[in-house]
Amino acid sequence: RRDGDLHIGGIFPMEGEGGWQGGQACKPAAELALADVNARSDLLSGFKLYIHSNDSKCEPGLGASVMYNLLYNPPQKLLLLAGCSTVCTTVAEAAKMWNLMVLCYGASSPALSDRARFPTLFRTHPSATVHNPTRIKLMQKFGWSRIAILQQAEEVFISTVEDLEAHCKKSGIEIVTRQSFLSDPADAVRNLRRQDARVIVGLFYVVAARRVLCEVYKHRLYGKSYVWFFIGWYEDNWFETNLEKEGIDCTPEQMREAAEGHLTTEALMWNQNSNQTTISGMTSEDFRSRLNEALREAGYDIDGERYPEGYQEAPLAYDAVWAVALAFNKTMEKLEKSGLSLKNFTYTNKKIADDIYEAINSTSFLGVSGLVAFSSQGDRIALTQIEQLTENHYVKLGYYDTQADNLTWLDRERVIQWSHPACNTVMLCGC
Numbered sequence: 498r499r500d501g502d503l504h505i506g507g508i509f510p511m512e513g514e515g516g517w518q519g520g521q522a523c524k525p526a527a528e529l530a531l532a533d534v535n536a537r538s539d540l541l542s543g544f545k546l547y548i549h550s551n552d553s554k555c556e557p558g559l560g561a562s563v564m565y566n567l568l569y570n571p572p573q574k575l576l577l578l579a580g581c582s583t584v585c586t587t588v589a590e591a592a593k594m595w596n597l598m599v600l601c602y603g604a605s606s607p608a609l610s611d612r613a614r615f616p617t618l619f620r621t622h623p624s625a626t627v628h629n630p631t632r633i634k635l636m637q638k639f640g641w642s643r644i645a646i647l648q649q650a651e652e653v654f655i656s657t658v659e660d661l662e663a664h665c666k667k668s669g670i671e672i673v674t675r676q677s678f679l680s681d682p683a684d685a686v687r688n689l690r691r692q693d694a695r696v697i698v699g700l701f702y703v704v705a706a707r708r709v710l711c712e713v714y715k716h717r718l719y720g721k722s723y724v725w726f727f728i729g730w731y732e733d734n735w736f737e738t739n740l741e742k743e744g745i746d747c748t749p750e751q752m753r754e755a756a757e758g759h760l761t762t763e764a765l766m767w768n769q770n771s772n773q774t775t776i777s778g779m780t781s782e783d784f785r786s787r788l789n790e791a792l793r794e795a796g797y798d799i800d801g802e803r804y805p806e807g808y809q810e811a812p813l814a815y816d817a818v819w820a821v822a823l824a825f826n827k828t829m830e831k832l833e834k835s836g837l838s839l840k841n842f843t844y845t846n847k848k849i850a851d852d853i854y855e856a857i858n859s860t861s862f863l864g865v866s867g868l869v870a871f872s873s874q875g876d877r878i879a880l881t882q883i884e885q886l887t888e889n890h891y892v893k894l895g896y897y898d899t900q901a902d903n904l905t906w907l908d909r910e911r912v913i914q915w916s917h918p919a920c921n922t923v924m925l926c927g928c
């Protein structure tokens with residue numbers, strides 16, 4: 498028997514104003530996974546895994562100080578879990594100096610897909626670029642060969658648009674105009690009207706999305722001759738809430754009218770086949786029940802639909818801990834052959850770090866968030882789903898598996914003049 502304890506650091510965004518406070522649901526999810534892996538006699542045999550965590554508030558500076566305290570206070574940590582793109586960027590760029598792997602459960606920035614800057618980073622949260630092949634697939638399916646882009650000037654959207662432009666170039670799709678704005682989209686939306694944009698991909702946070710939609714209403718840039726792609730991870734009724742608070746001068750009815758029919762794309766974070774048993778023995782719905790119970794105990798009014806931030810991403814944190822446990826298990830089996838164990842790891846031991854890297858790099862298991870596997874850049878390989886807002890409700894239109902180039906289409910779309918909305922005038926596209 499090999500007795501001992503294995504320790505990892507956990508950096509969770511719990512409080513704070515800026516960014517994403519997803520640690521509120523992700524930390525409880527990680528703790529559920531910790532209990533589950535430690536209860537398995539066939540995993541980490543004899544060793545118990547511990548997470549030592551602190552709050553980063555989704556602030557990179559505080560995240561760096563949390564990391565420093567985790568590393569310079571015993572016990573020695575073998576790996577770091579982190580959330581928020583800004584914190585993961587800071588932590589992952591530094592972690593290599595301590596030969597530490599970093600597993601991010603809540604980081605969507607495309608900039609993190611960079612082995613040169615982040616040689617030890619893996620993330621169970623997919624990059625925002627995962628939407629782009631899906632958008633292209635839909636444009637090809639419906640014959641939209643001329644599109645426009647409207648984006649907020651934020652790093653995550655700037656790099657997502659660069660990736661989208663590359664996909665469009667490869668697919669022969671013309672970008673007739675790319676408009677960006679800092680916080681007021683009025684001019685950008687007006688320019689879309691001037692350029693007669695008909696198929697528009699919108700990339701912005703939800704507060705900006707409400708401003709865009711009201712401008713779209715004012716410029717009549719919606720209805721049967723327009724197709725809008727919005728991001729799918731806004732809350733369901735995002736287009737009719739907070740209007741007064743945010744100074745939106747459109748009524749809920751006007752917002753609903755402008756929003757009707759838009760498409761959304763988003764990465765799947767909960768295994769869709771809710772009857773499928775995952776590696777933990779649970780289905781994703783079993784996980785949901787256990788998470789809800791844990792969150793009720795933490796004081797959240799789940800039955801009153803008052804979910805904490807990060808609820809959507811909780812499976813990613815749960816599966817991140819499983820990925821760590823499985824990788825440590827694989828590494829221990831390998832080290833044992835040379836009479837070593839993870840207890841021999843030190844911050845200067847690159848050899849064992851490489852073994853842990855190899856073990857994580859070859860991860861492949863069915864988690865509550867679906868199949869968990871990483872690209873060569875450490876990015877989560879994930880499915881995406883496509884929805885359409887129809888009479889105030891999001892209807893699932895299909896799923897896309899980029900790896901297999903397989904679009905599962907449910908034929909539920911509401912007619913939005915799918916045939917070439919871009920061809921409003923013959924000379925425009927000769928149709």
Ligand SMILES: CC1(C)CO[C@@H](CC(=O)O)CN1
Pocket residue numbers: 516517519580581582583603604605606730810
């Ligand atoms: C889908 C979303 C909301 C994208 O931002 C992630 C947080 C981040 O990238 O900082 C969390 N998940």
